Amino acid sequence: MARHDARNWHDCTKMIGLLCLIASVLQHGVSGQRVKVEPEVSSYPGQTVNLRCAFTDATGIQLTMVTWIYEPKDGDRINIAVFHPNYDPNYPDSPVKGRVSFTPSPPNLDSPSIQISDVKMTDEGKYICEYATYPRGNEQGITYLVMLAKPQNSASIVTVVEGTNPVAVARCESVDGRPAAQITWETSANGNATTVSKPGANNTVTVTSEYRMVPTPEDNGKDITCVVSHRTQVRAERFPLKLEVQYAPQVTIAGYDDNWYIGRTNAVLTCQATGNPVPVSVQWKTVSGDIPDTVQISGNELRVLKVDDNVNTTFVCEVKNSIGISRDQVTATIREPSVNPSNAGVVAGAVIGSLLALLLVAALIAVLVTRSRRQQQGYRANGGSDMKTRIFGGGKKASKNGTGGGAGSGGVGGGNNNGPIYVYNDGSSHQGLGEKNNHHQPLTMGGRPEVVASTPTAQDILLSNELDDAERRKFDELEEEGYDHFPGGAPILQLRPPHDEDDMMGDYLDDGMESQRDGSVISRTAVYV
Structure with a gap:
């Protein structure tokens, strides 16, 4: 019983001590x-x-x-x-x-x-x-x-050679700073940074960061920036750099267009090379070992003065720098001569021009032929010139029933369209200019005799195939003489009124012809016998 009470007292004492400790801590806080x-x-x-x-x-x-x-x-x-x-x-x-x-x-x-x-x-x-x-x-x-201690910051590029293992390509340092500086990198290159801190003088810290990557020729010249942040700086300090990766030359031959035909002149090949360091030498070779006589070499340029079978070979361009030697090659295929595009254009232009000229000449000939035919048809249809047709005719204006409108029906003074019509008939040597129809009947209208002819007209005469050039000249002579004198015994025709002889030419020139439904052509001017 006493042992149990002692154990309870000990536990109570431990509890009180713990509570006292907690109270002391709280009180102190x-x-x-x-x-x-x-x-x-x-x-x-x-x-x-x-x-x-x-x-x-x-x-x-x-x-x-x-x-x-x-x-x-x-x-x-x-x-x-x-x-x-x-x-x-x-x-x-x-x-x-x-x-x-x-x-x-x-x-x-x-x-x-x-x-x-x-x-x-x-x-x-x-x-x-x-x-x-x-x-x-x-x-x-x-x-x-x-x-605080403001650090001394710096950054530099590490020149490297292209390879397959990661190496440090740039380094950035923040020396003797307090507290330690923060260094970051900005670049498009594929790599990562490693940062190391170590104690500096007077309780300062020096921070060194390196950017590591597998260097390739494509990375040469890429931008990379070291950014240093520190408590003593108002803003971060930046150090822009460019990667420096050395590599052997990269060579490409340009200028071959696969159109080297026999006779072509001044075909040029250019050896294009890049490298770091800059290539120091460019050398042209052929797989056969001999450079053709028609080939001229000047630096990185190879010029073929005239293409022939001798340049049907493989040309090699070899470039060297301190890192290594690289080369490229092109095989020239010689083809048959081709038509010069400029000459082809001239030939095509000449052909097209010739065709156009021929078409123009043909069109001109067609126009002339058509015009000639129309003139011949017009001559036959009109019975010759207007001057010849004026030989035959009646009054100025004809009505539908054939009588002139001025002097009543059948009046001559009114311009009778059914006046006498005379034709030239070489079948009667003595008659000369006579009536086509012998059966005519003189009528007296207003005291003047009127001769009525039959159906044949001047158009019939002029369209007749029986007329030759001599006969047509007779008509011309008759027209020039005004029909005052005509051999052959036929009546003499006057193409003007007897009372107005002075104005004969005016009436003659003003006279017009009028076609009839029966095919005849009648002068609108009265003919007096």
Whole structure:
């Protein structure tokens, strides 16, 4: 029974101790908030820094003493400054002794701040302001002193030779910085970066980054940029670079168009080569070993002055630089002569022009032939010229019933269209110009005799195949003489009124002919016998 009670007492004691520990921690955490300090202070070497500290609410609490403690990143705590109201400030031995002091001076317990002059990179670390109070015990606040050092940044290209294994093609460094710098890369090349940090002088850090990749000729000259970011810089520092990859020459022969025909002149092949370093020599060869006599070589250009069977070979261009030798080749195939496109154009133009000329001449001939035929048909249809037709005719205007409209029916003065019609008939040698129909009947209209002829007209005479050139000339002579004198015994015709002889030519020229339904042609001017 007693053993059981003892065990219960021990368990209760352990529980109370745990509760007391938790209460102490909580109390310490709550009381620690009364000590106000700056969480972080930064400084450059050689400057003076102020580390502020104050107890915000001392109600019911007695402040006994203040101690400043320095705790380096890798090391033990060290008291660097102590202040008690009843004593003078004390500065124990420490890395900052002689450079640390309370401010203001003399200090007070309400705000026992300190300052450190001529700070060094090794002064970086944790600084603790700790109060000794009654009855709560010790309370503290922590400030981190961060030492800054602006690094020296640089970047460079690493010249490499094309290969199959990853190598460093660019390097970037940030030397003696505090804190450590951040380095990144910007490029289209396919690779990745490796970064290494190492301690530098006076507690600084040096960061080195390399960009590694498998170098190829295509990567030569590509852009790559090193970007360095640091707390001491307003903006990131950038270093633009270009990759430097060395490779053997890459050779291509240009200019062969597969149209080398016999007789062609000035066929040119050009050896195009790129390389890093720049190629130093270009050499032309043939697989047979001999360069044809018609071939002329000048640097990277091979010119065939005139194509013949001798250039039916394979040409080789060989280029060299410090990395290696490369070559390319082309085999020329000789063809039969082809028509020059320019001559073909001239020939085609000449053929087309000739065809057009022939078509033009044919069209002109067709027009002339057609015109000639129309003139012949017109001569036959009209009975010859108008002057010949005027020999036969009647009045000025004919009505449908054949009588002139001015003098009544059958009046001669009114322009009778049925006036006498005379024809020329070579069948009667003595008659000459006579009546086609012997049966005619003279009529007296208004005191003037009128001769009425039969159906044959002047058109019949002129369209007759019996007329020859001599007979047609007779008609021309008759027309020129005005029919005043005509051998043959026929009546003499006058183509003008007897009362107006002076105006004979005017009436004659103004006379017109009119076609009849029966095919005859009658003059609109009356004929007086």
